[in-house]
Amino acid sequence: MSILQLKKAALIGLAEEKLQMLDALQALGLMHIIPLQDPQAPAQIDDTVNPERLKRALQYLLSCREKRRQVVRTRQFSLVEMLDRIDHSRSRRLDLMARRDFLEKRIADLTPWGDFSFPEPDALAYQKLWFYLVPNFQMHQVERSGLIWHCVHRDNRHAYVVVVSEQEPDANRMPVARTLTGNVPLSQLEQDLEDIEIELESTEAERQALTRWIYQLQRCVAATQDSAFLSEVADQTLDCGEIFALQGWVAASQLDELQTFAENQGLVLLIEEPERQEVPPTLLENSEQLGGGQEVVSFFQTPGYRSWDPSRVVFFSFTAFFAIIMSDAGYALLLGAIMAYYWKSMQATRTQRRLRSLGLTLSLASFVWGVAVGSYFGAPAPFDWLQQLKVIDINDFDYMMRLSIGIGALHLLLANLMMAWVRRQSLQAWASVGWALAVLSALLGWLQGFHLLHWLVFALGLIMVLGMSGQEERWQVRGLLQGTLALTNITKIFGDVLSYLRLFALGLASASLAITFNQLSTDVAMALPGIGMFLKVLILLAGHMLNFVLTVVSGVIHGLRLNLIEFYNWSLADEGYAFRPFSKQEVTPWTT
Template identity: 45%
Template sequence: MTILALRKVTLAGLAQDRKVMLSGLQRMGCLHLIPLRPKLAADPDRTQSAPAEEAYKALRWISDVAEKRQQVKDIGAFDFDEVVRLALGNKQRLREAEDEKAFLQRRIHELTPWGDFTLPSSAYSGGYLYWFYQLPLHERGRLAELDLPWQEVHRDNRFTYVVVIAREEPDAGLLPVARTHTGAVSLSQLHARLNETEVRLEDLHAEHTALSRWIFLLSQNLAHAEDRSALVEADQGIWLQDGVCLVQGWVAERELPLLQAFATELGLALTTEKPLPEERPPTLLENPSPVDGGQDLVSFYQTPNYHEWDPSRIVFFSFALFFAMILADAGYAVILGLILVRYWKRLKKSAEGRRFRILSVVVLAASFLYGVLVGSYFGIEPSPGTLVARLKLLELNDFDSMMRLSIAIGCLHLLMANLVVALRLRPFPHNARPIGWSLAITGGFAAYLGSTEDVQGLATGGYLLLSLGLLLVMLFASNRRVSDWKSALLRLVDGLGSLAQVTKMFGDVLSYLRLFALGLASASLALTFNDLAIQVKTALPGPGLLLAILILFLGHSINLGLGIISGFVHGLRLNFIEFFNWGMSDEGYPFRAFAKKEIEP
């Protein structure tokens, strides 16, 4: 459980050499940069932003082609910036053309009932204008009340289309509908524009397809674009004044010799400082490779504060246990294991994939073992007397035993959180509060077991531990110094207020009952699908076998999917909500190394 120790470093050099300095730091890849000045919208002394984000958009666009062209592999014929510009330009023009086509189609649909016409000028018509109304058929009788000339030009099963002639727009109360705006563009002109737009769309689609020949080279050079963007961002954050530039950042203590050698080589001034208690350095986690998948689980929700501790290893194994108890079936674990084997080599290509492989192996091994212990194989119980039946040590339908097991796991999990905090805050009395909660958890569980098993001595000892733990919490919860009777009274009030967390602790422990409940639900649903398939096969001889197979396949697929979702969500939730609430007091942010992504030859 390691959070690497960091140092704050400051490098000083000539402003004219800042690009060389930043390029070297990027190649080293050990520094988390601290911006020394905010980004400015327009700064003549800064380089403009590199197109990393635009390159990703361009790649996604040219990859979205049904029939891709033959890929170009010759880097000499490839212009990265030009391909990005052409791809994004094609995307923009294509969207504009599609919008124009949709607009023209809508206008043609609206104008078709009125016919193909061109409005005459007011001088030709003697100052009279044409006013268009789309009148419902049941309102057609209102036309007889008009004292203006009008003409019906079209009628369908819902509306009549009427043109009224007048110098001024008729009063809004003469007809029950607002007038229709037909525009000055005729129907034939709209059709001509639509034809031109469709031709332009064909050309743009052809250009889109042609650009797909650059997918390979563009994807290979994306890292280069990201490195350029990172350099620009770093350049925007350094301090420049009087020909001198300052670069500041966080670096792991073990990387200091490398950074010192770099500063000596370039003739830079280097200062190092230990982080102050009030500072918030980034968090750089490092765990041994077998359990470093726990870092990914922890980072999924939050990053521990630099001054806290690393819960990765505990989360690694507790997540595996929680997932296993929720899945609760050895057969499902085997299916997931086969899927993992199918993608084993593909996951080897990245560090994240390798960490996920190890985590998956541990999770599925725990799931298989727990499935054997509860005797569930796709919802089927083993036959009595067989080896697998003798391996069944837990009974999911024994509610009392499974509830005790879930509560015991919850108490142990929260006890570990408080004990780690107590070790970090030692010596006594600084760690009295987590010690008090640890005693309260232990005593409360002992009292629970004593009452359920009718063991009087265990229950009595549990109540004593619980009382002692709560007494420690009450006495040492406050940070007030006792100088007189008022401060002593206020300290006591603070302690009594802290006891309100007893209800929170009780609720958090009971949250672990979801392990039993979800596991029972998964097993019950699997058994239900099995019974339904048997009933269908029995009721329908012949075709019933096919339906039964279909029910089994679909039913267990749904149940397995629900088990995976529940195991992932609730397995993480018990760590992030219940465990972190008692073991972590503050959140941090991850260490982001200023490093090159492009692999240099």
């Protein structure tokens, strides 16, 4: 749980070796570049290999269900030729699919009329055939139309009527618009559809064959983006005649590696401490097992460089909140089964492995809490030894309210203590300590009954907030005005603590819905012998699946909300920006 300490590094070298040095530095991937001048406008990219075309071709191959073994060496690979082949295959496939859809629709419309060919114009004295799909209840209008017609087919909804007329009948003489059948016989349409299906199979086989080049295309995409990044950084260096300078942030733990790089490249390396008014980027470091919290934190808000890393606190608190909201061991096992099914597919990247670890922790914590409350798909424990493990009654409203509010108060207490630690070099830290004392005394007074000591500690906390919240002139008029304004947050912190009651409410709702579906299925089975058993199974499956989805969604949304809104409001003073290393992208092929 740490924000890595950064140093400001400057590299100085010869201008003629600038591009080679930048390429090597990009391969090293240690620095967050500080622009020393405004970048120039990006250069125009050749349309034949532009990034959008590359990504479109790559997406076309990645969406193929079956993929071939990858070619990991660059032999026999021409990017322009490959893009032309992929674009041709993609366009041909789209055209064939459009024609297939048209033929399937035309065949479906023409099938009730049968397979026929139009006669020669003089065979019917230059009369023509007009086709209408008429609802049965409107056939009386056809009979009164005065037209020459014949019903060639009838089903329970429609009559298939053919009108013989030299010109198309007026719209007001027939109850419906005419059906467009075309002049191609049904047998010919079916033959055309078969030919197109064969062509589609050939195109799909060609697409599968092209998937062997996915890795090479990914490398080209990465190389294009790396080249654009390199050009961007090259425009941000400070060039002075025959030398250039590059500045950036680097982790203090990686200074030795950067020093070795500078010596090998013949560069001058200058290291400086960040000045107080500077705002370095934030580089978080967490283990892969607990890194899921960092992914959540980074997605919502990056903490400031001089703040603290809430990743591990969010990891464990989110896990606890999710488990309380789920409150069912059966649902936890189902979630664990889903994680087991996707386990191998979530190992390609570091982010996926971190989220996989978070999902496993959620499943285990939810199972432990579900066993503690004794709920298994809304039913009691199936075994006596499991029933003995039930230690919490989720229907005990008083206990669950005390638990939820206690969790909320302790969570915000921790938030204010962490804020005090961040502000430890300022007297404002004591204002956060004051809020922590006020929350703790109010919680203990509510649980134990308020006594004089509780009121004294509560008043002491508010006095600390009043006197230490000002930016300057503490205990002076201006400082007291700022402190008075800060005291208005007492209603806010009270509401934030009560917001944690959603843990109890959502957990109770989940358990109640599960019990309701169980009871409903039992009642249906008893009321309808025979088919009632089938309906019971159907209600159980549909009901618990719906409740499971709602529970997971509620656990994620409200579990994160309590961390990223209530907790963040009291623990993080400022927002930072993420450390963006000047590095090259890595592409790893699969070989099976």
